[in-house]
Each structure stands twice: as structure tokens, then as C-alpha cells.
Amino acid sequence: MTCGLLQILMISCFHLIYLTCQQEISFVYDNFLGQENLYLDGSATVLPNGLLQLTNASDHQMAHVFYKEPIRLSSSKPLSFSTHFVCALVPQPGVEGGHGMAFVVSPSMDFSHAESTRYLGIFNVSKNGSPSSDVFAVELDTIWNPDFEDINNNHVGIDVHTPLSVGIASASYYSDIKKKNESINLLSGKPIHVWVDYEGNMLNVSMAPLEVQKPSRPLLSQPINLSEIFPNRSRLFVGFSAATGTAISYQYLLSWSFSTKRGSLQLLGISRLPEVPHPRAVHKNLSRRVIVLLGFLAIVGLVVLTGMYIFRRRKYAEVTEAWEKEFGAHRFSYKSLYKATNGFNKDEFLGKGGFGEVYRGALLLSREIAVKRMSHDGDQGVKQFVSEVVSMRCLKHRNLVPLLGYCRRKHELLLVSEYMPNGSLDEHLFDDQKPVLPWPQRLVIVKGIASALCYLHTGADQVVLHRDIKASNIMLDAEFNGRLGDFGMARFHDHGGYAYPTGAVGTIGYMAPEIIDMVASTGTDVYAFGVFMLEVTCGRRPVEPQLQCEKRILIKWVCECWKRDSLLDAIDPRLGDEFLPEEVELVMKLGLLCSNIVPESRPTMEQVVLYLNKSLPLPDVSPYTVGFSSHSSVLIDAASLVASGSWSASSISSSSANNSPFNGLAMVTHIGI
Ligand SMILES: *[C@@H]1O[C@H](CO)[C@@H](O)[C@H](O)[C@H]1NC(C)=O
Ligand SMILES: *[C@@H]1O[C@H](CO)[C@@H](O)[C@H](O)[C@H]1NC(C)=O
Ligand SMILES: *[C@@H]1O[C@H](CO)[C@@H](O)[C@H](O)[C@H]1NC(C)=O
Numbered sequence: 001m002t003c004g005l006l007q008i009l010m011i012s013c014f015h016l017i018y019l020t021c022q023q024e025i026s027f028v029y030d031n032f033l034g035q036e037n038l039y040l041d042g043s044a045t046v047l048p049n050g051l052l053q054l055t056n057a058s059d060h061q062m063a064h065v066f067y068k069e070p071i072r073l074s075s076s077k078p079l080s081f082s083t084h085f086v087c088a089l090v091p092q093p094g095v096e097g098g099h100g101m102a103f104v105v106s107p108s109m110d111f112s113h114a115e116s117t118r119y120l121g122i123f124n125v126s127k128n129g130s131p132s133s134d135v136f137a138v139e140l141d142t143i144w145n146p147d148f149e150d151i152n153n154n155h156v157g158i159d160v161h162t163p164l165s166v167g168i169a170s171a172s173y174y175s176d177i178k179k180k181n182e183s184i185n186l187l188s189g190k191p192i193h194v195w196v197d198y199e200g201n202m203l204n205v206s207m208a209p210l211e212v213q214k215p216s217r218p219l220l221s222q223p224i225n226l227s228e229i230f231p232n233r234s235r236l237f238v239g240f241s242a243a244t245g246t247a248i249s250y251q252y253l254l255s256w257s258f259s260t261k262r263g264s265l266q267l268l269g270i271s272r273l274p275e276v277p278h279p280r281a282v283h284k285n286l287s288r289r290v291i292v293l294l295g296f297l298a299i300v301g302l303v304v305l306t307g308m309y310i311f312r313r314r315k316y317a318e319v320t321e322a323w324e325k326e327f328g329a330h331r332f333s334y335k336s337l338y339k340a341t342n343g344f345n346k347d348e349f350l351g352k353g354g355f356g357e358v359y360r361g362a363l364l365l366s367r368e369i370a371v372k373r374m375s376h377d378g379d380q381g382v383k384q385f386v387s388e389v390v391s392m393r394c395l396k397h398r399n400l401v402p403l404l405g406y407c408r409r410k411h412e413l414l415l416v417s418e419y420m421p422n423g424s425l426d427e428h429l430f431d432d433q434k435p436v437l438p439w440p441q442r443l444v445i446v447k448g449i450a451s452a453l454c455y456l457h458t459g460a461d462q463v464v465l466h467r468d469i470k471a472s473n474i475m476l477d478a479e480f481n482g483r484l485g486d487f488g489m490a491r492f493h494d495h496g497g498y499a500y501p502t503g504a505v506g507t508i509g510y511m512a513p514e515i516i517d518m519v520a521s522t523g524t525d526v527y528a529f530g531v532f533m534l535e536v537t538c539g540r541r542p543v544e545p546q547l548q549c550e551k552r553i554l555i556k557w558v559c560e561c562w563k564r565d566s567l568l569d570a571i572d573p574r575l576g577d578e579f580l581p582e583e584v585e586l587v588m589k590l591g592l593l594c595s596n597i598v599p600e601s602r603p604t605m606e607q608v609v610l611y612l613n614k615s616l617p618l619p620d621v622s623p624y625t626v627g628f629s630s631h632s633s634v635l636i637d638a639a640s641l642v643a644s645g646s647w648s649a650s651s652i653s654s655s656s657a658n659n660s661p662f663n664g665l666a667m668v669t670h671i672g673i
């Protein structure tokens with residue numbers, strides 16, 4: 001009896017143990033390689049990397065995977081479970097993704113009667129709407145089926161016997177960091193966590209992106225009594241189902257943990273998850289071609305841009321040296337000059353002066369400038385030249401063309417000065433098209449230049465020799481004041497030391513004879529100024545080879561006229577009677593006085609100024625004074641040179657190709673006058 005009772009007790013105890021043991025199911029799959037405990041059907045397959053592929057991108061497929069061991073139900077202990085899985089739904093690029101997958105609880109693993117597409121491999125047409133089917137599912141649905149009362153094409157639903165969900169929510173999660181709901185795109189192709197917890201007739205569904213922890217608030221919280229859903233069932237299988245229709249996706253299960261006891265749910269090895277393959281788009285090849293093309297275009301663009309950059313750098317390249325730092329303020333950028341002159345446009349070309357071409361330009365603020373481009377070779381003398389330019393910039397006199405600055409490039413120097421709207425004096429003197437320059441105006445110009453020259457010789461810190469005084473270097477400003485310009489050959493030296501043996505520079509006819517001895521001085525400037533005065537008065541160039549012999553050389557001719565006591569015969573015939581004879585005679589005689597062949601007999605520029613404004617009477621000279629013209633063999637030689645055609649009457653030095661402007665002086669010696 002006792003034995004029998006004991007036996008009964010033992011049996012029931014065993015039974016109890018057996019039941020408890022059976023009910024507790026706990027497993028974890030970090031990947032699905034070599035897992036015998038799984039039942040797979042349909043298109044379900046384990047990929048070599050351990051990924052469980054439920055469906056591939058073929059249409060109308062379905063797949064099931066179940067844990068072979070069922071959960072046994074007992075009346076004594078209510079059913080509960082927790083599961084956590086990571087899945088990924090990867091759409092085929094360019095094709096509508098679908099239909100989705102579901103976590104399934106079912107008394108049977110046989111779903112041969114079920115259909116793919118929106119039935120997700122667990123329902124069939126006849127069961128549609130009929131509550132008799134034995135299945136419970138949590139669906140991740142990526143197709144919007146209005147007849148199933150779906151809310152959208154990206155939702156999570158709790159299905160009991162039918163595809164009509166009893167609980168439904170748009171795929172999202174509660175972000176504990178942002179304290180708000182964040183939506184999840186099921187078809188993003190990225191792995192997604194899903195948690196399903198069932199306990200005490202409450203079913204919670206949560207989801208989150210892979211990098212996010214389980215949210216504190218479930219997405220769905222639904223009262224469910226699984227005992228009611230599956231009455232009279234002793235065992236239930238858990239697993240997954242997935243299906244495609246015409247809408248297709250690769251649907252993967254990456255890992256899965258399950259336990260009938262919440263506390264025993266094992267953690268998933270998130271870091272060890274198998275890699276989800278992402279299909280290449282059919283048009284990827286095309287886009288690759290596009291990428292290659294774009295890359296090619298980008299490279300071409302880059303090359304073009306680089307080329308342009310280099311070209312521009314070359315175009316605007318300048319030469320700067322350390323010693324130029326102190327002159328920085330006087331230096332123009334080549335680019336600004338290039339722009340000011342429209343790229344040294346022909347339309348802006350003003351003319352060719354000694355050593356270079358002159359262009360007009362407009363700087364910002366519409367300041368008009370003249371830019372002279374001079375080519376030079378080598379660095380010889382550049383430093384001196386630049387420092388002189390800068391010194392000249394400091395010279396201020398109303399009869400000087402204001403020099404604004406310079407620019408230096410390889411083989412090129414640019415001088416920037418103010419633009420003189422009325423051009424150079426020689427145009428007005430010798431151009432028959434232009435109106436005759438009246439005598440008073442000529443006198444004003446002569447006086448102005450005398451004053452400027454006087455300033456250069458005595459008024460500035462240093463003695464400045466212009467060295468190329470002639471009508472074509474006298475510019476006329478808007479008020480027709482004469483302004484001495486073209487300092488291209490100017491030289492500086494300290495007061496006191498006059499001899500300046502750098503060689504001869506200047507223009508034939510204006511050059512004092514002693515220039516041949518390579519000595520420039522204030523006296524040589526006075527000589528040239530004397531010739532210039534005669535030029536202005538007589539309206540002709542100092543040497544005109546085409547004239548008859550006696551008139552050919554201006555100084556000689558004026559002297560001849562004077563000797564004949566008819567000085568006014570030499571006057572510019574275009575002036576007619578519109579002049580004061582005393583003034584004309586004064587200027588002519590002063591011109592001869594200045595161009596005396598004996599340097600010591602010439603007046604200084606200070607004296608010239610006084611003579612011109614009649615503060616000082618002209619010394620009593622006669623045309624027979626020693627040193628006056630007729631003795632000038634130099635001029636005769638020069639004239640014969642001009643006549644023989646080996647010279648144009650232009651600046652000698654300008655024809656010196658191999659010499660820079662500032663030492664182009666060797667020239668004269670070569671000629672061997
Ligand atoms: C999908 O898998 C089936 C076999 O299960 C195969 O016949 C089909 O070609 C596969 N489709 C694609 C797109 O890989
Ligand atoms: C639907 O499934 C049931 C079993 O649950 C089966 O008896 C029925 O024949 C199926 N209907 C269709 C149309 O497949
Ligand atoms: C379900 O969620 C609710 C609300 O967050 C919570 O109170 C309950 O304990 C959860 N139940 C399960 C089984 O996780």
C-alpha cells in the first residue's frame with residue numbers, strides 16, 4: 001500500500017519533473033551553421049557564412065524554419081516565453097520589396113496548405129477571415145494590404161489565426177536617448193532587432209536598429225491568452241515564416257535566441273553576426289560606367305583647371321626679389337595691369353616710346369594710367385632701375401608726368417604713370433592734321449619744362465638727369481600743360497658729383513657733343529633742352545635730312561638766320577603772325593645759348609628759368625660766339641649718319657636689342673660716332 005502510494009507519488013513527481021524539464025526550452029543561434037535542431041522547408045537555406053536565408057529574390061517563394069523541439073503546455077504552469085532575433089529584409093534594388101516575415105507559434109510545422117505573397121506562408125485563401133486556423137504570428141509586413149486592414153507597407157502586426165492583425169503598429173522604436181519614437185524602415189536591408197515577450201497573458205513586441213539597445217517601452221503591448229488561442233494543444237512549435245510574391249526581398253535571419261523562461265534568455269552575440277549580403281543592382285554596371293565616366297570627367301576637369309591655373313600663373317607671373325620688399329608699395333601686380341589694359345589690347349596701344357610700348361589703362365576707381373612695357377634680359381641693373389623708379393616716384397612737380405609705380409616680370413619691366421589725355425607734344429607740333437599750337441601755349445610749355453628740369457637738377461634730394469629731353473617725351477595734360485615724361489633713361493646722382501660716366505644715352509640731335517666722352521651731366525640736359533626750345537619755336541625736328549643742306553641741322557640753321565639778322569626766318573611758318581617777336585627771339589637765342597658746344601658756356605637750368613620769366617636779362621651774345629652751332633662736327637656727323645639711312649631719327653638706344661634700357665648705352669660706342 002505504502003509502496004503503491006510511494007509509487008504513485010514517485011510517478012507523479014517524475015511526471016512533474018519531466019513536465020518542468022520539458023517545458024523549459026532555451027536555445028541561442030548566433031549563426032545557423034550545422035544546426036541539426038532546426039526544421040527548414042521551402043526556400044529556406046543556410047548560407048555558407050551561417051546566415052539563414054528564408055527567401056531569395058525569386059518571386060512567389062515561401063520558407064519556414066522551426067525549432068524541432070516543441071514547447072509542451074501544462075495546465076499547472078502557464079506558458080510564457082521570450083525571444084530575441086535579428087533579421088534583415090534586403091530588397092532587390094529597383095524592385096518593389098516584399099512580402100515580409102513572421103515569428104510563428106504553431107502546433108504544427110506543416111504549412112503545405114499555406115500560401116506565399118500576403119499570406120506570408122502561414123495563411124491561405126480560405127482561412128482569410130476565418131478564425132479557425134491554428135497559428136499565432138508576429139508579422140513584419142512590408143506590403144500594404146488594405147483588405148487585411150494594414151496601416152502601411154512598413155508595419156508590425158500581431159496575428160491570431162488570420163492575417164487581420166489584432167495589434168498593429170508602424171515599424172518604429174522608442175528611443176530612450178531622444179525620448180521619442182523613431183521610425184524604422186524594415187526594407188532598409190539593415191539588421192533589425194526584434195523582441196517578443198509573452199508572460200502573464202501579455203504579449204510585448206519591441207524592435208530596434210542593430211546599434212540600439214532594447215527600448216524601455218515596447219512597440220506593441222497586447223493582451224493575449226495563448227492557452228485560449230491554442231485550446232486542447234499539448235505542444236507548440238516556434239519558428240519563422242517568410243514569403244515573396246511579385247514583390248521580392250532577400251529575407252534573412254541572422255541570429256535567434258529563445259527561452260520559455262524570461263530570465264534564461266541568452267544574449268545574442270551581436271558582434272559575431274553573419275554578414276548580410278547586399279545585392280548589386282542590375283543597373284549597377286550602368287552606374288559603374290557612369291561613375292567611371294564621372295571620374296574621367298572629374299579628372300579632365302581637374303587637369304583643365306590645373307592647366308588654367310598654371311596658365312594664369314604663367315600669364316600673371318612676376319619676378320620679385322628680397323631687395324624689392326622696401327619698394328612693395330610702388331609695385332603693381334601684373335594681373336592688375338593686365339586687366340587695366342584689357343590684356344595689353346591693341347585698342348589701348350598709345351605708341352612706341354624709347355625702349356617700349358605704351359598702353360593706356362584704367363585702374364579701379366577709373367583712374368587712367370599709361371603702362372610702358374619694356375623688355376630686358378638678365379638681372380643686370382634691374383635693382384638700380386627699380387630703386388630709381390621708386391625715387392622718381394617721390395619727385396613731385398606739376399610739370400612732370402607722375403610716376404605711379406612699376407612691375408617686374410621675367411624679361412619685362414613695366415612702368416606705370418598717369419595717363420596724359422592730350423598725348424605728346426611732337427604730335428601737336430609736327431602733325432599737320434592737328435590745329436596749330438599757338439605761340440603763347442608753346443611758351444607756357446617751354447617754361448613749364450624748364451621749371452621741371454630745374455627742379456630735377458636742383459630741387460630734389462638728388463640730382464636727376466633726364467637724359468632724353470625732346471618733344472616726343474613731353475606730354476600734355478588735360479589743361480595742355482607740358483609735362484616731362486619718360487624717365488626710362490633718367491639717372492640719379494648726388495649733388496656735387498656731376499660727371500656720370502655710364503655712357504651715352506639720348507637721341508641724336510639732342511645729344512650734347514661731350515656725350516661721346518660718355519659723360520652725362522646737367523649740362524647735357526641743358527643742351528637737349530636748348531635744342532628742344534628751338535624745336536618748339538621752329539616747329540621742326542632738330543635734324544631733317546630731306547631738307548637742303550643749310551637747313552638740315554636746326555641749330556645751324558637758326559644760327560645762320562641770326563647771322564643774317566633775320567632770326568625770325570627760322571620760326572615755325574604755321575604760326576603766321578601770331579606771336580610776339582621778342583619772346584620768340586628770346587627763346588631762340590636761349591636755345592642756342594643752351595646748346596653751346598662748350599659745356600661751360602651753357603647756362604644752368606636755374607638761369608634758364610630766370611631768363612625765360614625775364615627776371616634775368618639774356619647775356620649779350622652774338623651768333624659768332626664761340627661754341628655756337630657751326631663748330632658742331634658731331635651734329636654734322638650725326639646728320640650724315642641719319643642721311644645715309646643707317647639711322648632713323650628715333651631714340652638710338654631703343655634699337656639696342658641686347659641691352660637693357662638702363663645700360664643700353666654701349667650703343668653709341670658701337671656706332672662709333
Ligand atoms: C532562389 O532559390 C531558388 C531555389 O530555392 C532558385 O531556383 C532560384 O534561382 C533562386 N533565385 C535567385 C534570384 O537566386
Ligand atoms: C487552407 O488550409 C486548410 C487547412 O488549414 C486546408 O484544409 C484548405 O484546403 C486550404 N485551402 C486552400 C485553398 O488551399
Ligand atoms: C510589457 O510591457 C509593459 C509596458 O512596458 C510592461 O509593464 C510588461 O511587464 C511587459 N510584459 C512583458 C512580458 O514584457
Ligand SMILES: *[C@@H]1O[C@H](CO)[C@@H](O)[C@H](O)[C@H]1NC(C)=O
Pocket residue numbers: 169170174180181218219220
Ligand atoms: C510611440 O509609439 C507607441 C507605440 O506605437 C505609441 O503608443 C506612442 O504613443 C508613441 N509615442 C509618441 C511620442 O509618438
Ligand SMILES: *[C@@H]1O[C@H](CO)[C@@H](O)[C@H](O)[C@H]1NC(C)=O
Pocket residue numbers: 200201225226227228
Ligand atoms: C487563459 O485561458 C485559459 C483557458 O481558457 C484560462 O484558463 C485562463 O484563466 C486564461 N488566463 C487569463 C489570465 O485570462
Ligand SMILES: *[C@@H]1O[C@H](CO)[C@@H](O)[C@H](O)[C@H]1NC(C)=O
Pocket residue numbers: 421422477478479480
Ligand atoms: C585735351 O584733353 C582734354 C581732356 O581730355 C580735352 O577735353 C581736350 O579736347 C584736349 N585738347 C586737344 C587739343 O586735344
Ligand SMILES: *[C@@H]1O[C@H](CO)[C@@H](O)[C@H](O)[C@H]1NC(C)=O
Pocket residue numbers: 609610613614615
Ligand atoms: C621767375 O622765376 C623765379 C624762379 O622760379 C622766381 O623766383 C621769380 O619770381 C620769377 N619771376 C617772374 C617775373 O615771374
